[in-house]
Amino acid sequence: MKDANNEQGFVVFDHVQKSYDGEVLVVKDLNLSIGRGEFLTMLGPSGSGKTTCLMMLAGFETATHGDILLGGKPINNIPPHKRGIGMVFQNYALFPHMTIAENLSFPLEVRKMGKSERDQKVQRALDMVQMGSFGSRRPGQLSGGQQQRVALARALVFEPELVLMDEPLGALDKQLREHMQFEIKRISDDLGITVVYVTHDQTEALTMSDRVAVFDDGRIQQLAPPDQLYEAPENSFVAQFIGENNTMEGVVKEIKNGVALVQLDGGDLIDAKPINVSKAGDRTRVSIRPERVEYNRDRLHKDAHTLKAEVLEFIYMGDIFRTRLRVGKNEDFIVKTRNAPDQVRLKPGQQIEIGWLPEDCRALDA
Amino acid sequence: MSDATNNGPVLSADGMPLKRSLAKALRREKLRALMLIAPLLIFVLVTFIAPIADMLFRSVENNIVEDTLPQTVVALKKWDSKSGSVPDEPVFTALAADLKVAVEAKTHTKLGSRLNYEMTGISSLLRKTGRRVDKWDLEKDAPFKEKFVDVDKDWADPEVWAVIKVFSSKYTSGYFLNAVDLQKTPSGIEPRDEDQRIYITLFMRTIFMSLTIMFSCILLGYPIAFLLANLRPKTSNLLLILVLLPFWTSLLVRTSAWKVLLQQQGVINDILVWIGLVDDGNRLIMINNQFGTIVAMTHILLPFMILPLYSVMQTIPVTYVRAAKSLGATNWTAFWRVYFPQSVPGIGAGCILVFILSIGYYITPELVGGTKGVFISNRIAYHISSSLNWGLGAALGAILLAAVLILYWAYDKIVGIDNVKLG
Numbered sequence A: 001m002k003d004a005n006n007e008q009g010f011v012v013f014d015h016v017q018k019s020y021d022g023e024v025l026v027v028k029d030l031n032l033s034i035g036r037g038e039f040l041t042m043l044g045p046s047g048s049g050k051t052t053c054l055m056m057l058a059g060f061e062t063a064t065h066g067d068i069l070l071g072g073k074p075i076n077n078i079p080p081h082k083r084g085i086g087m088v089f090q091n092y093a094l095f096p097h098m099t100i101a102e103n104l105s106f107p108l109e110v111r112k113m114g115k116s117e118r119d120q121k122v123q124r125a126l127d128m129v130q131m132g133s134f135g136s137r138r139p140g141q142l143s144g145g146q147q148q149r150v151a152l153a154r155a156l157v158f159e160p161e162l163v164l165m166d167e168p169l170g171a172l173d174k175q176l177r178e179h180m181q182f183e184i185k186r187i188s189d190d191l192g193i194t195v196v197y198v199t200h201d202q203t204e205a206l207t208m209s210d211r212v213a214v215f216d217d218g219r220i221q222q223l224a225p226p227d228q229l230y231e232a233p234e235n236s237f238v239a240q241f242i243g244e245n246n247t248m249e250g251v252v253k254e255i256k257n258g259v260a261l262v263q264l265d266g267g268d269l270i271d272a273k274p275i276n277v278s279k280a281g282d283r284t285r286v287s288i289r290p291e292r293v294e295y296n297r298d299r300l301h302k303d304a305h306t307l308k309a310e311v312l313e314f315i316y317m318g319d320i321f322r323t324r325l326r327v328g329k330n331e332d333f334i335v336k337t338r339n340a341p342d343q344v345r346l347k348p349g350q351q352i353e354i355g356w357l358p359e360d361c362r363a364l365d366a
Numbered sequence B: 001m002s003d004a005t006n007n008g009p010v011l012s013a014d015g016m017p018l019k020r021s022l023a024k025a026l027r028r029e030k031l032r033a034l035m036l037i038a039p040l041l042i043f044v045l046v047t048f049i050a051p052i053a054d055m056l057f058r059s060v061e062n063n064i065v066e067d068t069l070p071q072t073v074v075a076l077k078k079w080d081s082k083s084g085s086v087p088d089e090p091v092f093t094a095l096a097a098d099l100k101v102a103v104e105a106k107t108h109t110k111l112g113s114r115l116n117y118e119m120t121g122i123s124s125l126l127r128k129t130g131r132r133v134d135k136w137d138l139e140k141d142a143p144f145k146e147k148f149v150d151v152d153k154d155w156a157d158p159e160v161w162a163v164i165k166v167f168s169s170k171y172t173s174g175y176f177l178n179a180v181d182l183q184k185t186p187s188g189i190e191p192r193d194e195d196q197r198i199y200i201t202l203f204m205r206t207i208f209m210s211l212t213i214m215f216s217c218i219l220l221g222y223p224i225a226f227l228l229a230n231l232r233p234k235t236s237n238l239l240l241i242l243v244l245l246p247f248w249t250s251l252l253v254r255t256s257a258w259k260v261l262l263q264q265q266g267v268i269n270d271i272l273v274w275i276g277l278v279d280d281g282n283r284l285i286m287i288n289n290q291f292g293t294i295v296a297m298t299h300i301l302l303p304f305m306i307l308p309l310y311s312v313m314q315t316i317p318v319t320y321v322r323a324a325k326s327l328g329a330t331n332w333t334a335f336w337r338v339y340f341p342q343s344v345p346g347i348g349a350g351c352i353l354v355f356i357l358s359i360g361y362y363i364t365p366e367l368v369g370g371t372k373g374v375f376i377s378n379r380i381a382y383h384i385s386s387s388l389n390w391g392l393g394a395a396l397g398a399i400l401l402a403a404v405l406i407l408y409w410a411y412d413k414i415v416g417i418d419n420v421k422l423g
């Protein structure tokens, strides 16, 4: 993982706002700094403004307010074709009336490059995505995955320093998708380019990125490396959005030694790590990952708080067991356990007690 | 292909070849489909295909001479039209007999008009002769040669006889030859007299003006269609209504409006004179010539160019142009290299529509074309309804039809007809 701080601010969004209709702000006060060579992913639900940010960076939309800087210079007034930013579109946008080689040669032609140099670069770019022998075909004669690779090659062939990708793998099936994730990551690392990548898919975001910016409602909710994002979500939106998550609501009773005592709405008391709560009396939503829930009393701390639960369903998934519990009124409390030789297999109807380490349970905003 | 190991035809479950059982299964559906379209099919056959077939037939049909003068036609077979001499007495006897019957049935005047297309004067000759023949007695008044020459000395002209002989066959290429400014004479096919050659010019003019109209429509329609396809839906809907507005106005009203605008005392001339751009003495002549026809028809046919263009442009995603720009293309390059090629199917569809409509257009050139700006269709209409020379009208129409089909074929060869999209 590259340290985003070693060359701060190759791309900078500085207090950027965007409205299409003058009534609603689609992007609200976006501040983001992307380091050179970084792979940054924008992740968020549909309509959260990811594409809009990308379009502003590429120059197809203008920011209503604020500055976008590229390499330290504001680019608000530079037209798209002079920005030198490579772009991969969701539907690939390969020109249907040109062959693959012509598609790749297009950016070089408009840069007035000589024919032999062009051919050489086109071939090299095609070889890089393992499409070397497809130069004379038309986009319509390629499969989705092949088109995707060509689109990638086309965005890279003129050697831009910054490449934007807007859900480039959205149309592919799962297997091809995973393969392409790997390819994109490999190529971007090899070439040392900066990538801003947009996706809906959290797995994609977690596996590929140096840092992930979680978008919602026109704001970045959290900007962090994947492991931090998963293990230390800063608010309940991020906790909900990334990975599976159990939540319970309650009120903070007291905060002592970095541990918050939370009284759930059902009356039970639990321990949690205070994140967005500061004092007794704050309402909170606590969040705990299913794999961090423990029901083997022996493995819990002696005086840890526990909750009573009833097993509703036990699902065998091969590598893991997935157990659905009723905890208080919540019938959707999930516990995941590894399929280890000594693992207990719970049975529906069984009454158990569950608990966790205080640092695994995060008291977030309500 | 894994189970197609044997080389024979694929069999269905009951051992029947799969193709045959499929065809059997489909036959019922085909029959039902046929029943559904039967009313339309019959309608089209009766009102469209049949008249066209009849018209094509009329352009070569020539029964009238043989039907009216059966004996004369037989008698003329022995006469050599190149001999330069008048036929002998038996021909005149036969003519007298035929004409007596014809006058009775009043068909000799029709024959007269038919032959008059080929040689002026025959119509009056036949009418004049008809009146006298009526009074003759076939038995007593023979021989007739002198008598005919007496009635009109044209009967002693071998040319007249030659024309009758040349056009005595049941079918003739005469109409088609006339339609391309040629004529059939006893001594073969010859060009018509200089002052009678109008059709080739007219055909050329029709094609040239249709092409001009087509290109004007592209030039005017392309930017509008582009706007329509790229504006916000609300605005573009309003614009679209403006484009369609002419469709809801009578063609005659629109054409007359152009008369008002373009005539020498019309609005445009008035304005130009008022500004001082044009001298009051020599106001521009913009109507009753080719200019007037081109302007009015471009206006009338413009929607037929805009609509297919618009619907094709709507399907071109904005991402193509964006992709081109992100790859470094200027606005113009992105348009010309990426957007334009993808709108070509719309141009093709629009061109075919506009060109084929304009090549057969009638009302507008008739009203604003004067003499210099009329189309071949105006001439066809003239022959169908005024001169009643249906054969020639039919031949002109057939040539027009052939020309359209050839152009269509050429278009298919050059651009490809499957490249045409209406949406």
Ligand SMILES: Nc1ncnc2c1ncn2[C@@H]1O[C@H](COP(=O)(O)OP(=O)(O)OP(=O)(O)O)[C@@H](O)[C@H]1O
Pocket: A020, A021, A026, A044, A045, A046, A047, A048, A049, A050, A051, A052, A053, A200
């Ligand atoms: N051209 C436009 N005109 C008006 N509103 C727009 C336009 N493009 C996007 N919006 C609005 O802006 C908001 C953000 O859209 P954007 O396309 O950036 O979302 P996104 O995060 O990319 O979503 P998705 O994941 O579905 O692609 C949406 O509410 C959308 O309706």
Ligand SMILES: [Mg+2]
Pocket: A050, A051, A052, A166
């Ligand atoms: Mg989007």
